[in-house]
Amino acid sequence: MQDEQKPKQSQPGKRDSAPKETRLIVTEDTELMVFLLAKLPHKNRNNIKSILRDRQVWINDQAVTQFNHPLKANQEVVVRWTKLGPERKYPGLTIIFEDEHLIIINKNEGILSMATNKGSERTAYSILYDHVKRDNPSNKIFIIHRLDRETSGLMMFAKSERVQKLVQETWGPTTKERIYLAAIEGKLDPPNGTHISYLHESKALIVYSHKNPEHGQEAITHYETVKSNSSYSLLKVTLETGRKNQIRVHMQDLGHPIVGDRKYGASADPIGRLGLHAWSLSFVHPITGQRLRFETPVPRRFMALF
Structure with missing residues (x-):
């Protein structure tokens, strides 16, 4: 053998x-x-x-x-043969991958990705800023993409502006998989499908969905029902585009808003948080060329619905 x-x-x-x-x-x-x-x-x-x-x-x-x-x-x-080391935990997030170019974290719900003002609130960015500075005061951190405050799951940060631009400029072809878990109200019929619309954000920071391409940016969301009962469903959602609030708005379009999402039509908050989690991420490393894949545990409160 x-x-x-x-x-x-x-x-x-x-x-x-x-x-x-x-x-x-x-x-x-x-x-x-x-x-x-x-x-x-x-x-x-x-x-x-x-x-x-x-x-x-x-x-x-x-x-x-x-x-x-x-x-x-x-x-x-x-x-x-290069050690990654065990996961590093901080209040609000866990570092699940780190090398000289990138950091991948699992963000808790309730923590901002990045500050929206000059307040002192801890954010994912500020925690990682302090983390890299401990090794070398000249180190820096750059955000690649964001999650809403109440959305948990995988986020990617770069350790240089060059790597940040490399990832952002090649996001489409190099991102092989980006899957969210969404707990929604009710049951979709049919259970699987694709929703396409055009999104634009108002001055009041609310995202609206339109069928007319002249009224926004194209947004494409693929969804698959994993579990369901008479009250709720758990979906695997794959993004073909990454617009702000895309999944939340598209679930509202379909008449089955994400649980706890009062902003976009939810009538119930059965798990005490927004039912959205960035579950899986697969991409080609911008420097090494290696394909990497990360998957986080399903939040326990999601499964409690079923």
């Missing part, structure tokens, strides 16, 4: 150095710890646990930390 192992090659004309990653192909169903012990004979069980803890093992473009993660034949396991 032969497993394919592909260390990353050094560049011609340069001295060989340790590979940045090792790629391993699974040939039969097994568990991750068993597989890694067999394929990395220079590592013992404690070494493997450390590699898993530091999120150096990636499967399907996502870091895996569970030693008993099931593997299927023909899957590829990538061991990255």
